[in-house]
Amino acid sequence: MQTPEPQQRDRTSTATSDPGAAGSAGLAETPSPVEVRVHADPALIPSVRAVAADLAARADFDLDAVSDLRMAVDEACSALVPLAREGGQLRCGFVMSEGRIDVICRVPVRHEATLRQDTFGWRVLTTLTDDAEVLDADPEWLGIHLRKQRLNP
Secondary structure, eight states, rough: OOOOOOOOOOTTTTOOOSSHHHHHHHHHSSSSEEEEEEEGGGGGHHHHHHHHHHHHHHHOOOOHHHHHHHHHHHHHHHHHHHGBBHHHHHHHHEETTTTTTEEEEEEEEEEOOOOOOSSSSHHHHHHSSEEEEOSSSSTTTEEEEEEEEEEEE
């Protein structure tokens, strides 16, 4: 008797085709193959940072790119957590594609929360990633979309 082959799950089947499009569709539920949810507490950011580094390493990013993504996710989370609504969750979704990782970090916010893009921290984000964008179309959520390309896809 033959045992059936286990079915392979399509790792990108739940991912949005354009992770940046989440800004217009709402950030409460942005599907991602890997999502980390923690209380919006600065003490928990290292856990999210570790997941980002692990995923980049598993996707064959070089050590510099792994380090860049780890620092960028740390910076994004550090910018968002202080703006989170009391008791809110920090949610970070990771979408791995051929040669790149897209990260959407988001928090539920109090009314009229904005993320400044004229700070040193934002400059760090844009230096460490290939693309960084504020997602603020949903008035109840604020997010950051990061994209990091692998050097040799």
